[in-house]
Amino acid sequence: MIYLDHNATTPIDERVLDAMLPFLKIFYGNPSSLYRHGRLVRSAMDTAREQVAAACDANASQLVFTSSGTEANNMALATLSAQSLFAISAVEHPSVTEPAQHLKSRGHALTIIDVDADGLVTEESIANLIPQQPELVSIMLANNETGVIQDVAFYAGQLSARKINVHTDAVQALGKMPLSFKQLGVGLMSLSSHKIYGPKGCGALVFDKKMLIKPLLFGGGQEQGLRAGTENVAAIVGFGKAAELAQTELAGRNRHLCHLRDVLEQGLARIPGLTMFAQHAKRLPNTVQFGVAGVDGEMLLMKLDKKAIAVSSGSACASGGTEPSSVLTAMGVSGQQAKAAIRISLGKSNTEEEVSEFINVLNALVNQA
Numbered sequence: 615m616i617y618l619d620h621n622a623t624t625p626i627d628e629r630v631l632d633a634m635l636p637f638l639k640i641f642y643g644n645p646s647s648l649y650r651h652g653r654l655v656r657s658a659m660d661t662a663r664e665q666v667a668a669a670c671d672a673n674a675s676q677l678v679f680t681s682s683g684t685e686a687n688n689m690a691l692a693t694l695s696a697q698s699l700f701a702i703s704a705v706e707h708p709s710v711t712e713p714a715q716h717l718k719s720r721g722h723a724l725t726i727i728d729v730d731a732d733g734l735v736t737e738e739s740i741a742n743l744i745p746q747q748p749e750l751v752s753i754m755l756a757n758n759e760t761g762v763i764q765d766v767a768f769y770a771g772q773l774s775a776r777k778i779n780v781h782t783d784a785v786q787a788l789g790k791m792p793l794s795f796k797q798l799g800v801g802l803m804s805l806s807s808h809k810i811y812g813p814k815g816c817g818a819l820v821f822d823k824k825m826l827i828k829p830l831l832f833g834g835g836q837e838q839g840l841r842a843g844t845e846n847v848a849a850i851v852g853f854g855k856a857a858e859l860a861q862t863e864l865a866g867r868n869r870h871l872c873h874l875r876d877v878l879e880q881g882l883a884r885i886p887g888l889t890m891f892a893q894h895a896k897r898l899p900n901t902v903q904f905g906v907a908g909v910d911g912e913m914l915l916m917k918l919d920k921k922a923i924a925v926s927s928g929s930a931c932a933s934g935g936t937e938p939s940s941v942l943t944a945m946g947v948s949g950q951q952a953k954a955a956i957r958i959s960l961g962k963s964n965t966e967e968e969v970s971e972f973i974n975v976l977n978a979l980v981n982q983a
């Protein structure tokens with residue numbers, strides 16, 4: 615199989631699996647237990663916390679492990695006080711938009727921040743938002759569908775100067791671009807393990823100590839009392855190892871990905887009727903989204919699948935639905951064009967041969983259509 619859907623999930627890195635296995639086989643103690651077998655596990659979790667914190671330039675004490683990026687996003691929005699005003703960008707992941715809509719149904723006031731044709735939040739929309747004095751603004755760092763990178767540091771500077779808290783969903787940014795919680799200047803940041811060759815079912819919320827985090831789960835007081843439940847130790851250890859590798863290998867991985875992306879985009883440019891979305895914006899090195907006029911994205915995905923090539927027709931969580939991508943719609947792309955969308959997200963193990971093979975197969979399928 616040629617796997618070109620790394621924004622949906624990544625295969626686990628062998629070195630990550632090796633780091634995890636002892637915590638499934640041998641060191642099964644509860645990290646809250648006081649005896650040696652528990653303390654040893656606690657210490658492995660502490661190391662993982664340091665590793666994830668180092669990969670995003672935060673302090674280990676600012677990090678709470680969660681079950682997923684989804685949970686971290688939900689926790690971020692749950693910091694809102696009752697009946698408050700908050701804002702999210704028009705291109706957020708469903709794990710932000712859905713809790714936002716839920717909060718709205720519970721009496722909070724929600725403003726959606728517009729984006730331009732490249733999917734970028736505009737200076738004007740932030741300038742219009744500031745006088746409303748929202749309590750929290752959520753702007754994702756890198757988009758899962760288009761790969762577009764927002765200037766979160768710039769907006770966080772403007773917003774925090776007006777005492778407005780900022781959350782950023784950095785799930786797709788971690789491991790794909792340099793990431794500094796400190797330099798972004800946000801109050802809250804969400805991460806996920808399975809997008810960086812770590813295990814599924816593990817994420818983290820990074821928080822500034824001034825933020826009042828409200829637990830979603832209550833119980834045994836784990837994670838500084840912010841997230842109860844016996845920790846998913848092996849997954850946390852794996853997340854730590856994956857974060858360490860992402861940090862040390864970032865430059866090399868990105869050189870490889872930029873090269874593959876150039877080969878991919880040169881190949882795509884030769885296909886008649888093909889449009890690349892968000893082409894003019896700064897994007898992640900691994901993500902390309904395009905559509906071919908008159909060719910349905912889901913149909914194309916299924917045909918590629920028959921040729922053992924895995925791509926996405928939008929965000930993984932949204933595929934299967936018939937609605938055009940809300941991200942592309944927010945960018946002003948027509949419903950028909952959005953339904954043609956295919957997302958390619960490259961990974962560290964992809965090769966130039968795989969990219970060339972994909973282009974050849976795509977060319978043939980488009981010519982048949």
Ligand SMILES: Cc1ncc(COP(=O)(O)O)c(C=O)c1O
Nearest residue numbers: 682683684707709758785786806
């Ligand atoms: C931008 C973004 N945020 C959040 C998530 C959710 O992360 P998780 O799969 O860990 O719940 C995803 C997953 O696709 C994502 O792409």
